[in-house]
Amino acid sequence: MTSMYHSTRNADACVSAKRAVLNGLASDGGLYVTDALGETKIDLERVVTNTYRENAAYILGTLLDDYSAEEIESCVKAAYKGTFETDDVAPVVKVGDAFVLELFRGPTSAFKDVALQMLPQLMSRAAQGAGEKIMILAATSGDTGKAALAGFANTPGLGITVFYPHNGTSEIQRLQMVTQAGDNVAVAAVEGNFDDTQSAVKRIFGDEALRERLAAQDTVLSSANSINIGRLAPQVVYYFDAYAQLVRAGEIACGDAVEFCVPTGNFGDVLAGYFAKRMGLPVGKLIVASNCNNVLSDFLTEGVYDRNREFFKTISPSMDILISSNLERLLYYASDGAAGFVAGLMGDLAKTGRYQVPDEVLARIQETFACGWASDEQAEAAMKECHDATGYVLDPHTACAWHVSKMHPHSEGVPRVVLSTASPYKFCHDVCEALGLAAPQDDFACMRELEGASETKAPAALAALENADERFGDVIAVSDMSSYVETKCGELL
Known part of the structure; x- marks a missing residue:
């Protein structure tokens, strides 16, 4: 039986996975979920013997089961064949006594590539025969924008508009977006922070008058943020594949538990780990690492989500978020699918900027999730400590997770994987400062300084930005x- 998807806020109106991917966000503002999550368990023995692309086809075919096997296979091939540095897509490397999952080996040097090379493939196949032109909207705190632009550029029948907070990204991140080639792309800076930008995009999706005007032109809006289930589903794959790599390396036996420490702001990256656990991955703990915009840490500790606090600009800008949209999906599952309960919480958040969950819901969440946060100074210290001890260079976001992982007690005999979400060369000025290197204001001079000190090479696409128009x-x-x-929509579609 094909899995159906519905809003986190209303379980009555169900759609297919393809329709959920095309819609991006449910019409009531909720996020698409399926009550079938976890009914079909993933065969770990099969995962361990598979390549990354084979695992992607297997797991995506389970989550998005109204796509045919042939459609999924073609999506996987287009997304991952020759687009990453190696066919491994996301290698696990041992750094000292820890493991790092390198998710930045794609075309834009950020973890978002893993999903955003796939989403356009899923979306274009879902749109075949629908007779619709689609405008993708993305709000970005830094990495999603470029990864989405790169994935959707010049895709027939699709346009993409990306919004980012003005002066709220690294200079390299900004240049990646504003130099993007393609006849179907648009980019604009927004006078506000990421939360302002993301909230406005959600309001645009809920604007019925705009929807009707665009429908008259056979145009619909969809999302490239992780609120789109087609963006979230591909991220589940790398949790299973990381596990397979550890088994093949002899670090664990198939069936042993593993912990993951994940730097996150919008909660999508770590939520994919929760999906993996429900689908049969032996996850001990998922440790949520925040920066000083620590609204998630407070929620996971106290059960109160309160965005009424000071917003900080940090050296880890992709985590400078106070409204973590994907948490809504976890609330749905942790409340046993109580859509009315979730709708009430989201109403409270919209009206007062806060909500509180009952103790039993928090206790259920805490069974899987732990948390911690790092200040800029702690992240800088983590970068230096890691480099001095191992020679490995962390970016500021991964450094937050490195710090939190070091501070959080290890379960006896359970290995822990730190997810590395971006190349350090995207934040080379802050990395150079943390490592005690010369850190000129020019990012490209910093890039060359970091290359010399670390004996690594900057990704070619990042280095090329120095002379890009x-x-x-x-x-x-x-x-x-x-x-x-x-x-x-009128100009690009």
Whole structure:
């Protein structure tokens, strides 16, 4: 029986996986979930013998089971054949006595590539025969934007508009976006932070008048953020594949437990680990690592989610988030599918900026999730300590997870994998400062300094940004985002 998807806030209106991928966000503002999650368990013995692409086909075929096997196979081939540095896609490396899952070996040097090389493939196949033109909207705190632009550029029938917070990303991240080639892409900076930007994108999805105007032009809006189930599902794969790598390396036996420490802001990356656990992966703990925008750490400790706090700009900008959208999916599953309960919490968040979950829901979440956070100073110390001890260079986001992992007690005999979400060369100025290297203001001079000190090479695509032409210079108010999207639908589709 084909799995059906519905909103976290209303379980009545069900759609197919393909429709959920195309819609991105449910019409009531909720996120798509399936009550079938975990009914079919993944065969670990099979996973251990599979290549990454074979695991991707197997796991995506389980989660998105109204795609045919042939469609999934073609999606996987297009997404991962020759697009990453190696066919491994996401290698696990041993760093000292720890393990690091390198998720930054894709075309834009960030973990988002793993999902955003796949999402356009899933979306284009879902759209075949639908007779719709699709405008993808993405709010980014740094990495999603470029990965989405690279994935969707020049895809027939699809356009993409990316919004990022003005002065809220690293310079390398900004250059990656504003130099993007493609006839179907648009990029704009927004006067506000990521939460302002993401909230405005959600309001655009809920704008019925805009929806009707676009429908008259056979145009629909969809999302490239991890609120889209087609963005989240591919991330489940690398948890299983990391486990397989540890088994093949003799670090664990098949069936042994593993822990993961994940730097996250929007909760999508770590939620994929929760999906993997429900599908049969022997996950001991999922440790959520935040920066000083530690709304998730407070929630996982106290059961109170409160975004009414000071917002900090940090050296880990992709985690500078106070509204963690994907947490809504966890609340649905942790409450045994109580959609009305979730809708009430999200209503409280919209009205007052906070909500509180009952003790029994928090206790259920804490069975799987632990947490911690790192200040900029602690992240800098983690980068230096790791490099001095092992020669390995962390980016600032991974450094938050490295610090939290070191501070969090290890379960006896259970290995822990730290997810590395970006190349250090995307944040080379802050990395150089942390390592005690010369750190000129010019990012590309820092890039060369880091190359010399670490005996590594900057990814070619990042180094090439030094001489790339900037195509996009729009800086707009939050209030202008909706009209901007409508204009770009007319221009690009």
